[in-house]
Amino acid sequence: MCAIADSGSVRKAARQLGMTQPSLTTQLRRIEKALGGQLFFREPTGSRPTALGHSVLCRARPIVAEMRALVEEIASASVREQGARLRIGSTSSRAVAGWLRRLRVRLPETDTTIRIDVSANALLQMVASGQLDVAFVHEVEGAPLRVPEGLAEHELIAREPQFIALADSHPAAAQSIVRVQDLADDQWMVDPTVDGEWAGLRRIWAAAGINPRVVHGDYLTAVDLVTAGEVVTPCQPTARLRPGMAVRPLHGDPLAVRLFMACRHDGTPAAPVDALLADLTSAYMEIAWASVAYREWLVRHDGPLPVGT
Incomplete structure (x- = not known):
């Protein structure tokens, strides 16, 4: 008409x-x-x-x-x-916020989304199936992840030490480095849904000859229990300090993870893989050097982060 x-x-x-x-x-x-x-x-x-x-x-x-x-x-x-979308997955990390900030500057016309999951294996599977374009995950030493065929791994850190979070009133908090044996009588909080975490902790307890009490829970809840002096818990070296909480490295760094970024072999539609890794590396170094306990550890271990390519 x-x-x-x-x-x-x-x-x-x-x-x-x-x-x-x-x-x-x-x-x-x-x-x-x-x-x-x-x-x-x-x-x-x-x-x-x-x-x-x-x-x-x-x-x-x-x-x-x-x-x-x-x-x-x-x-x-x-x-x-079809072309201007980037779907990111990540296990918990303070580097994610800085990574997203850098990507939004690099790719202002791209719709960038983030999915956080405690399971690195689940995120890797989502990349393989096309539900995500890239995932930033950690792999607990001694507990390899199930990396699907067709994915390329781009290593960020070959071995990141895991620290311990405890109440600042805990006797061990007076030390700059804590021995696992010093925590034998404490109750440890563990999140069993984090891939490899339970296996990694049992390994270091066995090596230290201790069998501590264990409570299962999520690490967000753990912060309140740590500051109350109820539990100690493993944490990333970049963990944010809270009032009443201390973060210390473990003697000999018995617990560690490998950090890597995974994507399909054909890359991502929105940006070159090298650019994504460069922004992630920059974001990680920013929060690493801003963390007092980690910065002191880095200085003792001779300076710059062992960033892989």
């Missing part, structure tokens, strides 16, 4: 719409039959709307405009999904 009114004839409207004139005439008659009245006067010079036609056109034009806008919006969304 809008095409006929705008062009002034069924013949011209049919050409604009890519239809034959008889087909358009048939459609117009069906519309008129459905509405119960004539919509156009057919004249030698063309077609002009009737009073009913004017009334219908007033309603039709906004509908056509909305439909056109809807089609354009869907088309734009489709383009974004």
Whole structure:
């Protein structure tokens, strides 16, 4: 109807719409039959709307405009999904916020999303199945992850020591380095849903000859219990200090993880893998050197982070 009114004839409207004139005439008659009245006067010079036609056109034009806008919006969304989207997964890490900040500067037109999961194996599987483009995970020493075929590993840190979080009133907190044996009488909190965590802790307890009491829970809850003096718990060396809590390295660094970024062998659609790793490395180094306990550990171990390529 809008095409006929705008062009002034069924013949011209049919050409604009890519239809034959008889087909358009048939459609117009069906519309008129459905509405119960004539919509156009057919004249030698063309077609002009009737009073009913004017009334219908007033309603039709906004509908056509909305439909056109809807089609354009869907088309734009489709383009974004195909090329300008980056789906990131990560296990818990303070480096993630800085990584995202850098990626948004590098890729301002890209829709970047983040998924956090305690299970590194689950994240790796999501990358393999196409649900994520890239994942930043940690692998507990002695408990290898199940890396699906078709994924490439880009190592960030070959061996990151895991520290211990304890109440600042704990006798061991007075030491700069804590021995595992010093915590034999403490209750340890462990999150069994973190891949490899339970196996790693049992290994270091066995090596130290201790069998401590264990409570299972998540590490967010652990912070409150640590500051209350109820538990001690392993933590990342970059862990944020809270009032009443101390973070100390363990003697000999018996518990460690490997940090790496994984993506499919064909890379990611939004950015080169080298750029993603560079931004992640920069974000990690920022929070590493800002953490007092980790910075002191790094100085004792001769300076710069052992960043892999």
